[in-house]
Amino acid sequence: MRLLDSGPNTMRIVLLGKPGSGCSSLANTILGEDSFRSGSCSDSKTGLSLTKTKSVHNRPLTLIDTSGLFHPGVSEKERKASILSCVTECAPGVAAFLIVFKVEKFTEQENDIVTQICRLFSEDALEYAVVVFTRGDQLPDRVKIHDFVSESKALRELVEKCGGRCHVFDNRYWKQKQQDEYRSNQFQLAELLKSIDEIAMEHDGRYYTDNMLLKVENEMKREEKLIRQSGNMSVKEIREQAKGKVVKKRMERSWFRLVVRFVFISGFFAALIGVIVPKLMKKQ
Known part of the structure; x- marks a missing residue:
C-alpha cells in the first residue's frame, strides 16, 4: 500500500x-x-x-x-x-x-x-x-x-x-x-x-x-494538465472534467477490445470452416 x-x-x-x-x-x-x-x-x-x-x-x-x-x-x-x-x-x-x-x-x-x-x-x-x-x-x-x-x-x-x-x-x-x-x-x-x-x-x-486505482489517477492527472491549459477553471471543475474524460476513454477502449475479440474469433471460425468444409466435400 x-x-x-x-x-x-x-x-x-x-x-x-x-x-x-x-x-x-x-x-x-x-x-x-x-x-x-x-x-x-x-x-x-x-x-x-x-x-x-x-x-x-x-x-x-x-x-x-x-x-x-x-x-x-x-x-x-x-x-x-x-x-x-x-x-x-x-x-x-x-x-x-x-x-x-x-x-x-x-x-x-x-x-x-x-x-x-x-x-x-x-x-x-x-x-x-x-x-x-x-x-x-x-x-x-x-x-x-x-x-x-x-x-x-x-x-x-x-x-x-x-x-x-x-x-x-x-x-x-x-x-x-x-x-x-x-x-x-x-x-x-x-x-x-x-x-x-x-x-x-x-x-x-x-x-x-492498488495498481488499478493508481493507473486511473495517473490518467486523470494527464487529463487535468490538458484541461488546465485549455481554460480558466477551478480545481474542482478540472477534476470533474478529468473524471468524465477518463471514464469515456476507458469505455471506448473496452468496447474496442470487445470488437477486436469478436472479429478475431469470427475470423478464426471462418478460416476453420474454410479448411474443414472442402475436406468433407472431397470425402463425399
Whole structure:
C-alpha cells in the first residue's frame, strides 16, 4: 500500500451495499444533511457514483456512494460504466470502505455483495473495511450489534476479516439522542470515526490503493494538465472534467477490445470452416 499525500479531499469513505440497504440514508446521517437521495446510493438511471465532501467532527470526509455497482438486471455496458465511475471516484486511494447491510438475516445475496467487493478491489480491501448496519430499531432490547453478528457464522467471519469493526445506525428513529446512549446515531458516528482512525493507525497512515486505482489517477492527472491549459477553471471543475474524460476513454477502449475479440474469433471460425468444409466435400 502506498502512502498518499494528505489533503482536504483525500479521506475517501466508500459506501458499498445492495440497493435498499440504507446507503444513502446512512451517508446523510454521517454528514448531518440530506445530500443523497433516499432510496438509492447512486443515480438509478446511470449507475454513476455520487460524492459529497464535508467536515465531520472537524475532519474533512468525502463520502462516495456506489450501490449502482450492485443494481440487478443492468446491462453489461451499464455495469462497466458503474465500475469505472466508482474507480475514478476512489482514485488514488481509500481511507475506509463501509460495507452496509440491514439488521436482518444474512443471506447468500448479502454474501455475494462481499464477493463482488473483493473481486473489484481485492480481499485486502477488507483490512480497510467496517461493517455498518442500518435499521437499528430491529435490534431486540438490550442487544448490541456484536451480539447480533455472533449469531451468524458468515457475518462473524466477515467482521473478523474487517478487524472486528462493526457499528449500527437507525436513520429513521435514532435521529434524536436516546435514553440508551448506545442507540444513538451520534454515539455510533463517534465510534465509527474512531474505527476509521484505527484503520489509519494500523496501516501507518496509508490508504488502500492498488495498481488499478493508481493507473486511473495517473490518467486523470494527464487529463487535468490538458484541461488546465485549455481554460480558466477551478480545481474542482478540472477534476470533474478529468473524471468524465477518463471514464469515456476507458469505455471506448473496452468496447474496442470487445470488437477486436469478436472479429478475431469470427475470423478464426471462418478460416476453420474454410479448411474443414472442402475436406468433407472431397470425402463425399
